Amino acid sequence: MLWLWGLTVHINFKLLISGVLLSLSQQAFAQVNIFTCEPEYAALAEELAPDARIYSATTAMQDPHLVQARPSLIAKMRQADLVVCAGAELEIGWLPMLQMKAANAQVRSTDKGLFFAAEHVDTLDKMANVDRSMGDVHSLGNPHLHFSPERMLLIAKALTKKLVQLDAEQTEAYQQRLQSFSKRWQAASSKWQEVAxxxxxxxxxxxxxxxxxxxxxxxxxxxxxxxxxxxxxxxxxxxxxxxxxxxxxxxxxxxxxxxxxxxxxxxxxxxxxxxxxxxxxxxxxxxxxxxxxxxxxxxxxxxxxxxxxxxxxxx
Amino acid sequence: MKNMKFSPTRLSAKVSAALAMSALIPVLAQAQTPTLSNPTVSAILDGYYQSENRLMAERTEGFGLGETELAFSASIDDMFYGKLTTVFESHDGTSEVNVEEAFIQTMALPNGFTVRAGRFLSDIGYLNNQHLHTDSFTSRPSAYRAFLGGHYYDDGLRLSYIAPTDLYWSMGVEAFSGDSLRAADEHGEREFDSTGVYTAFTKFGGDIGIESSWQLGFSYLRNENGQLTPEEHDEDEHEEEHVEDEHAHSHSASYTGKNTYVADFVFKWAPNGNYKYQHLTLSAEYFRVSDFMVPELHDEHEEEDHHDEEGHAEGNSKDYHQAWYVSGVYQFSPNWSAGLRYGELDSQLQHEEHFDAQELKETELSIAWHNSHFSTVRLEFSHQSNVGFDNDLSDNAITLQYVMALGAHGAHQF
Missing domain, CATH: 3.40.50.1980 (Nitrogenase molybdenum iron protein domain)
Incomplete structure (x- = not known):
């Protein structure tokens, strides 16, 4: 009986090792870690990279201008491969502090893992001269972009490009996802146009x-x-x-x-x-x-x- | 986001302005992003009127300027970030300008490491690394005033690390020259270590559901120059000097020791996690500064203590000071917030060869009006009662203060 027991232990051990290796390799290669500033970009990331680990810093019940640079967000950004935000200074009151504290060079520059949606579309209401007496205005235009179907499609394309840049191995999968999303989005857009x-x-x-x-x-x-x-x-x-x-x-x-x-x-x-x-x-x-x-x-x-x-x- | 009022005259003015400016927009837009040639510039204006002097306080009786600061910061290149903060203060007709921050920090070290060098705020405790203008009260708690000279900034080096975990976990070590935390040296004869202060700290934090966040920190500060200077005392002289110290505005610690331990806790809550309208901040810190007695003094003192055990009920062999505070601040609308803070200080004052216990209890109630995110007017009532401070300071003080931010105002810490 003893040898039989030894065999099971041996097999289980092998299984365990391969299991650990598999999960390690998945962690290392497959799962992109995405941090989004707003839930609309978490939803977009969900469409374009459903296998990624996605975390949204805010909910639709929170004012995206006023967010605490709280410990949990610093911890999440520390682990992120990609940070997706609206940009146009919407997050200026908290994102720089998170970047400073998270000590993650990967997500500090838009050359690498930082993505500002507003940089890829034309914003409305750009202002040449901004003064605080005008209230909390942004010279780079209105950053609440996500209700423009046209702009969201452009952002989806740019975000896919970014995903491909960061995770080239899965280029094909990202392209397919974008294609599928574009098709559904365009169909929905013409429906919304009609309803609107x-x-x-x-x-x-x-x-x-x-x-x-x-x-x-x-x-x-x-x-x-x-x-x-x-x-x-x-x-x-x-x-x-x-x-x-x-x-x-x-x-x-x-x-x-x-x-x-x-x-x-x-x-x-x-x-x-x-x-x-x-x-x-x-x-x-x-x-x-x-x-x-x-x-x-x-x-x-x-x-x-x-x-x-x-x-x-x-x- | 622009204000959406479409009166025809305004609109046309806007259109023509927009046309005229359209050529400039790319230039301006580029200029908006802080660069080496265009750093982020911000200024804080802080002025006040205070009805009475307070023990060890930064602010004095009458009109004065608090921490009026001018700060420049920018990424220097892809590797370094730099910041320079100068602070202007005026009290009792004397003005001073201090460089409070002048540091560089690495931006691209791998694996969560960061190095900061130059002059900066130490990361011990909860409040110390926060700028004074973000405080909800007009002065720091007595723990900070007594042990850190209000807030502790110094010339030195920091190495910090943040772990790649979902639970926030950071840690760091610092070394400083420690000049402002040196023990009193009346005759100027003592040889102090030129690198006097070493610190180690760790912080944990996270969320509880969607509405609450917390942070817990532990810090240790080793002060090589914190023990008292051994010498024979002329009591009168000493007394005089100390009283003067309590009144004068100073950035030096009033009480020092070899070892300082700090524990801090912060809890924040907002309905739905939405900080726009209402939110609550609870915080508490505990400081213990120990080992200030020099060995020979310690022995003598213990002996003496045994001798008059009966006569000196308050006779005191404690080789530590301690202080703590708890504070709660509630913002009940974007325009109004109120805070309540209570703190105690328990310190030992050297009198020739024995030590007298001192106790200071403070309660502060502050009410603040915020016209916007950038302007605050605050009214504070403070009550203090003390034992052992040879001072005729009034028990109650009223402070009226404004704090306003100009320019590109940086993001706040948690």
Whole structure:
């Protein structure tokens, strides 16, 4: 019996060794470690590199401007092969500190494992002269890019290029993923375009310029902002001026993102009897928005429902 | 992001401005990125009025300027980052300019190692490596004022390492000249070690769910020049000098010892992990500074202690000072925050050949108004009670302070 026992031990040992080796090699070669600043880029990475280990520093319930350079984020960035962020100074209040503390040279330069989405597309609202009295504005343009289908496709292409640069062995797999994503994205885009035509001419009051690209894409006009100046919370005098504006009667809704405070919006809604629409800022901003596709579907749904209801009321 | 108000006149002005500037945009955009020829420049303005003097405090009675700083920083090349911070202060009609930071740091060492050299803030404790303008109170806790001269920066070298683990784990060692932490030397005859201070520290941290984060740190500081200077004392002279020390503004530690141990803990919470509207910061630190008695003094002292065991109930053979504080700060809206802090200091003051126990208890309540992320006006009430400090300082003080940031303001630490 003893020799039999010896054999099993031997076999198991061999199995164990090969198992360890396999997982080691997977760690070393197969799994790219991706750190994203915002959930929309985690979702995009999920589409383009589903085998990667992906971590998002923020959720759709958090203001991406104001993030703590907290220990967990430093630890994650320390291990990252690729860092994907919106750029255009959106993360200027926390990303440099993470880079400094994480001591990971791989993700410090865009030549290597750092990727800024805004560098690969044209941003809206670039400003030549920025002054703090204007509020929290970025000279490099609006960084909330992810509601522009066209731009997201360009970003997907650039990100694939970056993945190929970092992980050349899997070039083919990345190209295939991009192809599949592009096909589905373009099909969805033309569907969204069609749906969005119902929204043309809609006027809203919104909080911050979080949905600048969405409104640009679906031809909604943001006639006023709940913030008196970008980054500053609504004040009572500012809300009073918004109420005056709302009473002109051409505005259909107040739009707020999932992380934004509802108090100002609710006050205005009550006084002006306008509906408040809470849109998910990004993937995970509500139950329905589980990936980039369902995020767009859901956001358009919410807008159309409210707009149609308003039109019915008007009749 | 720009403000979206489309009044026609404004729009056309904007369009023409945009056209005129469009040729300049690439140049400007490039100039925005900090480079060697265009470093990040930031200034902090800090002014205050304080109703009373406080023990060992950076701020004095009346109007004054706190840490008004001008900082330049940039990546020097792909390997090095550099920063220069000069600080201007004015108290009681005297002004001073100090270079508080002038360091280089490696950016591309492999495996999580970083070296920093020059003048910089030591990484011991929680608050020490944070700049004063990020504090939620007008002065540092008594532990920092007594043992580190407010905040400890010095000329030296640091090697730090961060582990590649999901649990944040960093550690480091530092060596400093240690001039500001030298024990008092009345006659200027003592030969101090030129490299006087060595530190070692480690920090752990992580998240609890999506709403909470924490960090725990342990530090040790070895001060070769921290033991008291052995000498015979003329009590009157000594007394005079010490009282003067307590009043004067100084960056030197009031109490030193050979070994300093620090434990620190920070906990932060925000609803949904969203720091925009509300968040809470709880922190606590404990300092123990020990082994300040020189051997012969120690023996004498113990002897003496035995002699008047009965007469001197408070007679004190402790060879350590200690201090701790706990603080809680809550931001209840983007515009308003409030903080409460309580701290105790327990120190020994040398009187000829024996030591008298001193105790300082401080409570601070601060309320701050933030017009934006870059401007703060703060009102603070502090209450202190002390035993053993020969001082007629009032128990209560009110401080009104502003702290504002100009220019490219750097990211904050956790």
């Amino acid at each position: 035509s119902q929204l043309k001419g809609m006027k809203v009051i919104a909080y911050h310029s979080s949905f600048r690209y969405l409104f640009d894409f679906v031809s909604i006009e943001q006639v006023a902002d709940l913030e008196p100046k970008p980054g500053l919370p609504p004040t009572s005098t500012h809300l009073a001026s918004l109420l005056k504006r709302a009473k002109q009667g051409d505005i259909s809704a107040i739009v707020v993102a999932s992380y934004q405070d509802l108090r100002g919006a609710n006050w205005l809604a009550e006084k002006s009897s306008l509906p408040v629409i809470v849109l998910p800022l990004s993937v995970g901003g509500n139950e329905q928005s589980s990936d980039l596709f369902s995020l767009y579907d859901n956001v358009l749904d919410l807008l159309i429902q409210e707009y149609n209801a308003q039109k019915l009321l008007a009749l």
